[in-house]
Amino acid sequence: MSSGTPTSRPVFLAYVALALLVVTVLIGMAELLRQDHGPTSPLTPAVEGEVDYLRQEVVCPLAEGREGEEREAVLIDPELTPEVNSNQLYDCPQTWDGRRIRYSGEVVGALLPRKDAVWAQLNDDVYAESGAPLPTHRDFRGGNAGIGVLLAPDMAAAVNWIGGPAKHGDVMEVIGRFQRVDNATGEVAIIRAEQAQVVRDGRAVEIPVSRARPIIAVLAALMATVMTVAERRARRRR
Amino acid sequence: MLFRPDSADFRLILLYTARVVFGIGLAMAVPLAVALAHGESADAWSFVLAGSIGVTVGRLAEMTLQTRRQLDASHALASVAMSWLTAPVIAGIPLFMSGHYASFLDAYFEGMSGFATIGLTLANDLDHMTRSVNFWRHFMQFIGGQGIVVIVLTAFSSGAGRLGTLYSGEGREDVILPNIVRTARFIWRVALIYGVIGTGLLWITVTLAGLSPLNALYHAGNLFMAAFDTGGFATQSTSVAFYRSQLVEGVLMVIMTAGAFSFALHYQLWQGRREELLRNTETRTVFTSTLVLLSIMVIGLVRTGTFDQFYPLYRHALFNAISAHTTTGLSTVPGRLFVTDWGALAPAVLVAAMGIGGMAGSTAGGIKGIRIGLVLKGLKGDVRRVLLPEDAVVVETYHAQSRQILTSPQVRDAALFLLLWLGLYLSGALMGLFYGYPLEEALFESVAAASSGGLSVGLARPDLEAPLKITYILQMVVGRLEFISIFALAGYLTSAVRGRV
Numbered sequence: 001m002s003s004g005t006p007t008s009r010p011v012f013l014a015y016v017a018l019a020l021l022v023v024t025v026l027i028g029m030a031e032l033l034r035q036d037h038g039p040t041s042p043l044t045p046a047v048e049g050e051v052d053y054l055r056q057e058v059v060c061p062l063a064e065g066r067e068g069e070e071r072e073a074v075l076i077d078p079e080l081t082p083e084v085n086s087n088q089l090y091d092c093p094q095t096w097d098g099r100r101i102r103y104s105g106e107v108v109g110a111l112l113p114r115k116d117a118v119w120a121q122l123n124d125d126v127y128a129e130s131g132a133p134l135p136t137h138r139d140f141r142g143g144n145a146g147i148g149v150l151l152a153p154d155m156a157a158a159v160n161w162i163g164g165p166a167k168h169g170d171v172m173e174v175i176g177r178f179q180r181v182d183n184a185t186g187e188v189a190i191i192r193a194e195q196a197q198v199v200r201d202g203r204a205v206e207i208p209v210s211r212a213r214p215i216i217a218v219l220a221a222l223m224a225t226v227m228t229v230a231e232r233r234a235r236r237r238r
Numbered sequence: 239m240l241f242r243p244d245s246a247d248f249r250l251i252l253l254y255t256a257r258v259v260f261g262i263g264l265a266m267a268v269p270l271a272v273a274l275a276h277g278e279s280a281d282a283w284s285f286v287l288a289g290s291i292g293v294t295v296g297r298l299a300e301m302t303l304q305t306r307r308q309l310d311a312s313h314a315l316a317s318v319a320m321s322w323l324t325a326p327v328i329a330g331i332p333l334f335m336s337g338h339y340a341s342f343l344d345a346y347f348e349g350m351s352g353f354a355t356i357g358l359t360l361a362n363d364l365d366h367m368t369r370s371v372n373f374w375r376h377f378m379q380f381i382g383g384q385g386i387v388v389i390v391l392t393a394f395s396s397g398a399g400r401l402g403t404l405y406s407g408e409g410r411e412d413v414i415l416p417n418i419v420r421t422a423r424f425i426w427r428v429a430l431i432y433g434v435i436g437t438g439l440l441w442i443t444v445t446l447a448g449l450s451p452l453n454a455l456y457h458a459g460n461l462f463m464a465a466f467d468t469g470g471f472a473t474q475s476t477s478v479a480f481y482r483s484q485l486v487e488g489v490l491m492v493i494m495t496a497g498a499f500s501f502a503l504h505y506q507l508w509q510g511r512r513e514e515l516l517r518n519t520e521t522r523t524v525f526t527s528t529l530v531l532l533s534i535m536v537i538g539l540v541r542t543g544t545f546d547q548f549y550p551l552y553r554h555a556l557f558n559a560i561s562a563h564t565t566t567g568l569s570t571v572p573g574r575l576f577v578t579d580w581g582a583l584a585p586a587v588l589v590a591a592m593g594i595g596g597m598a599g600s601t602a603g604g605i606k607g608i609r610i611g612l613v614l615k616g617l618k619g620d621v622r623r624v625l626l627p628e629d630a631v632v633v634e635t636y637h638a639q640s641r642q643i644l645t646s647p648q649v650r651d652a653a654l655f656l657l658l659w660l661g662l663y664l665s666g667a668l669m670g671l672f673y674g675y676p677l678e679e680a681l682f683e684s685v686a687a688a689s690s691g692g693l694s695v696g697l698a699r700p701d702l703e704a705p706l707k708i709t710y711i712l713q714m715v716v717g718r719l720e721f722i723s724i725f726a727l728a729g730y731l732t733s734a735v736r737g738r739v
Contacts, residue, residue, distance in 0.1 A: 012248075112447055221287075
């Protein structure tokens with residue numbers, strides 16, 4: 001380390017402050033150039049009093065069946081088809097195992113055909129349900145949530161829009177049996193659909209862009225070019 | 239006693255940091271090309287902007303920060319730490335501007351998670367993310383997995399002889415070839431060859447899984463980077479479960495395992511010395527530990543009754559055990575089920591597997607097989623010394639390219655690192671407990687962040703408390719750089735403020 005004149009403390013702290021200022025300016029610029037829209041969005045209001053499953057123990061109607069415990073049989077009437085969401089299924093997989101349920105979500109990613117069936121991923125998070133995927137707004141509600149569904153080919157044929165970048169997929173409602181472990185396919189936590197229908201058509205979505213973004217980007221590119229040329233000249237002089 | 243550094247010390251550290259920023263700026267040309275190919279103009283401009291900032295910073299530093307001072311070990315270590323803390327700032331700009339991150343802290347977290355090949359994500363609505371931004375997440379893992387500092391500096395620096403400390407500062411120990419530049423090129427060659435073969439195989443299997451060929455190529459490229467660099471990001475929120483294909487999972491298991499091999503071992507195999515695979519102490523340690531942990535996991539899952547048939551049991555236990563042990567973080571099971579349906583023993587095994595990690599000098603994180611192996615051999619030697627007559631000479635050996643005698647300092651160093659790692663895991667878990675999360679989940683996520691394990695029970699989510707996000711970021715960088723570089727930077731900062739003239 002050091003063999004010259006040591007840097008004084010105020011000078012060092014001034015440089016640290018300058019570096020932090022530069023980072024703050026960069027973040028501020030990125031924030032300004034994100035999109036030309038405010039924080040409002042067509043999303044549904046946040047649910048009040050929602051259970052934070054990571055902090056609070058979710059009470060499942062049936063025993064969880066930890067090591068050594070006997071699992072109880074499913075007692076709830078299997079003919080009823082309660083409407084459930086993916087959080088309920090993941091929170092209490094043994095409660096819902098083998099039961100007939102009603103579930104709806106946006107088709108995302110791709111449809112994956114197999115010999116006599118088609119796999120679909122149905123997301124039931126707030127971006128899927130309310131028809132407002134990011135980045136069309138700035139209302140952030142977390143990651144995606146959904147479940148894999150095994151559809152008959154004729155059910156899958158009804159899907160026209162698959163959710164992805166700048167595309168909102170069809171919202172599909174399925175009635176089927178939830179399988180905690182599906183021994184036939186080896187998959188976990190899936191629904192084998194018995195009935196399915198598209199309840200809302202998908203659509204292309206427009207991603208709003210800040211009009212200043214291209215201008216600032218071009219200016220930055222020009223600056224980079226100038227710096228590169230200047231540095232080359234300086235290097236040649238050295 | 240601490241001596242206060244002078245301006246030449248800081249210039250040197252900042253110059254090397256700026257060179258890395260320059261390299262990251264240039265690397266953004268690749269996602270820019272992806273954005274243009276997919277007509278994602280908004281993100282294309284983001285990459286132009288962030289890339290230009292990186293290039294400008296780099297060139298400005300070359301003009302203003304040149305010094306005659308030679309790079310010494312402390313400069314190199316501090317430069318590595320500074321580079322790793324700075325790179326996600328530039329890399330985070332296009333992520334933040336994509337509109338999928340609630341704050342810049344989240345984008346920075348994602349950048350660090352990418353470069354450090356962790357795999358934890360704070361992306362909102364991943365399934366609607368544009369192709370170029372999603373690609374950039376994976377590409378960061380590819381860059382970070384090989385070692386951003388060494389790769390960038392060997393590409394843009396001339397003084398190869400002085401780069402040795404930079405290389406070890408990034409958590410690498412083996413210099414495979416006589417100099418760092420050749421070693422770095424060898425690492426790139428291995429990555430590219432595996433890249434071509436792995437991406438090709440994944441392309442075929444993902445196409446067979448049902449994706450269109452073009453779409454499958456995109457997924458295959460990203461999957462390869464996530465698996466070989468033991469990164470763990472995925473293009474879809476459901477990770478590998480999205481493909482519903484055991485073929486895809488099979489190929490990924492091979493790639494993850496290759497990624498967790500040290501590049502020195504790859505070199506030995508490259509030279510045709512296949513027997514090294516069986517003799518190498520670290521390979522044997524990791525292989526044995528995988529088998530033991532997998533067996534315990536199977537016992538746990540059978541006792542819990544999670545699986546009642548062999549096929550799904552072996553499929554999910556094997557994939558997730560390998561993913562955890564190689565510290566990749568790809569998963570065939572929704573993370574929440576680890577807590578609600580896998581009992582207590584199986585998730586504990588995943589934590590242990592992530593904690594141990596892969597091989598030193600690989601893209602994997604964690605304590606590393608060699609350290610566990612050396613500590614166990616040292617322990618075995620101590621037990622033998624107790625049992626044998628006092629005048630008996632006990633010699634323990636280990637195999638790393640050749641048979642070597644195990645010395646006490648080696649065992650002490652390995653034990654010291656073991657303690658540091660356990661402390662790192664514990665610190666994150668304590669922070670999780672402080673914020674009210676149960677022990678099981680707090681420990682799982684802490685180990686995932688520090689070891690680069692990347693499997694998650696859902697705690698690392700966009701609405702996670704900011705101090706916990708910062709804790710995980712620190713764990714990621716400290717774990718990836720294996721402590722010393724961060725200690726060196728902290729030493730520099732302390733001496734700048736409190737050091738004597």
